[in-house]
Each structure stands twice: as C-alpha cells, then as structure tokens.
Amino acid sequence: MLKEIFIGLSTNQMLTAAAKKYGLKLGAQNVVAGTNVEETIKSIRELNALGISCTVDNLGEFVFEREEALKAKDSILEVIEAIHENGVDAHISLKPTQIGLDIDYDFCYENLKEIVAAASKYDMHINLDMEDYGHVQPSYDLLETLLEEYSNVGTVIQSYFYRAQEDIEKHKDLRLRIVKGAYKEPVEYAYQTREEIDANFVQLIEYHLLNGKFTSIATHDHNIINHVIDFVEEHNISREKFEFQMLYGFRKDMQVDLAKRGYKFCTYVPFGDDWYGYFMRRLAERPQNLNLVIKQVFNKRTNTAIGLFAGAYALGRLTAKKK
Secondary structure, three states, X not given: OHHHHHHHHHOOHHHHHHHHHHHHHHOHHHOOOEOOHHHHHHHHHHHHOOOOEEEEEEOOOOOOOHHHHHHHHHHHHHHHHXXXXXXXXXXXXXXXXXXXXXXXXXXXXXXXXXXXXXXXXXXXXXXXXXXXXXXXXHHHHHHHHHHOOOOOEEEEEEOOEOOHHHHHHHOOOOEEEEEOOOXXXXXXXXXXXXHHHHHHHHHHHHHHHHHOOEEEEEOOOHHHHHHHXXXXXXXXXXXXXXXXXXXXXXOHXXXXXXXXXXXXXXXXXXXXXXXXXXXXXXXXXXXXXXXXXXHHHHHOOOOOOOOHHHHHHHHHHHHHHHO
C-alpha cells in the first residue's frame, strides 16, 4: 500500500513543480547534495574527507523534449569537467530517459556517447542507471553498443525483475550496481513481495561477488550488509572487488562507520531541483527509508517539514495558496 502511494506521489506533476520551487523550505537539502555544480562539488569534498567516494546523478528523467535532453547532457558534461578540475573522487550515474531515450533512440545514443567519451578522457566511470521495465532492454542495447568502443561504462541490475539473473550473468564482466528496484512493476515482470525481492537481491550479490568484475551493493539494510561482510570473509573475497552504496542523506553514521572499517564506500549524490520524484521512489523502494531521513533531520534539530504524507500535504498547500 505504501509503495503504491509513494509511486503515485512521485509522478504528481503539481507536487513536482511545487517541490522545485519550495524544496529548501521542505528540507530538500537533506536528500540532495546541491542545486548546482559548485554546491555539489563542495558536498563531494566533504564526503571524500571521510574516505567516501561518490557517484553523481543530475536529477531528472522521462524527458520528452530535445531541448531539455540537450540541457541535461550539457549539465552532465559540466559535472564531468568539474570533477576532473577539482580532483575529487567521483563518477557519474545517469538515466537514459533524461538524455532522450523517449524521444529517439539514436538521438539518445549520440548524447550518451558524447558523455562516455568525455569521461573516458579522464578514466572516469559512467554508470547507466536502469529505469522501469519498458526502458530496460533499450538501455541494455545502448550499453552493448557503447561497449564496442568504450570500457568505462557499467550498469545496474534490479533484483525485483525475473530477468535479473540472466542479465547479471550476461554482464558479469562489467562493474555492476545491484539494487532492489524502485518502480511499480506488474507481476508479469517482477517479484511483488519484499521477501522475494530481498532473497533475489542477496542471490545476485553473491553471484557477482564470486563471478563478477566489481560489485556495488546498494542498500541501507544493515542485515544484508552484515550478511555480505560475513560472505566475503568466508569466501576470501578482496575488499577491492566491491563497495557498499547508500543514498546521500541516509544512514550517515553507518556510511562513515563502514568507510572507517576499511570497506570501500560510495555515496549516491543527487543534485538539482528535480528532487521530488527521486525521493518518492526511494521511499517506494523501501518505506523504512522515511524513518532514516526523519532521524537525520530531527537529530540535527532543523526546521524541516519532513515526511512524505506531510511533505505532500505541505506542497499541495503551498501550491494552493498561490492560485
């Protein structure tokens, strides 16, 4: 029920528009590293100082206008240059729909190729994020074509899809981020229960740790993290072959603790003002994430209007007052 509500909120255009306008008043700074490149680089430096690397996401997806897709591409290229010029430890994550996949496949590929080529000059990794089921195969097609020419690209395996095991076996020689999945998918394509998704998540992680190139384990679940730690010790897997990943603003103490214990750690760093849909899907993926953010906010004694029902209500009220 909660997942369906959060997914519904994530696609609400009125709330998305209001979130862009009132984001800082609603505590967006707690889940977004910055609204521009300069702020984002500052956030990356702070994380790097704690022994944490970053993957940077220019927020936005499901773009249907060429001008908007080109603007997103230019913004990503700007971030690549900024990462290089400032010498910070970071790479790029991006969604194909943000740079034109829903407009024209070839148009999207040319934009993506330009980004990957720019990053390749600096030996910088590009992670091709996966989206809803209808975009999964076209995204893999983009990846396969890129791999004919470039080696600095990897992708994501979503454990709620039945096809995930086949996909991870096919792409085992790539750097892969393994996630649970954050979109609402029909039973024809995806597991529906948390137990099924978690079980497949762990199975995929173990497979790639044993057989793959490099594994990014994206979870806030301490039980799964502890399981992975036990698994790699049992199988003598080098810490150089994997990293843990969490979202910016979530379980900060645990992020720092894992880095201090000598595990590779990477924080997913979103920036920009298009944060609302992103945040809703993080809560849809695991509603418990709401509690994690509330704890972070209240521990800092901020004046944030937090919580998704409360946040959605506040956004609606702010919008209504302007009418």
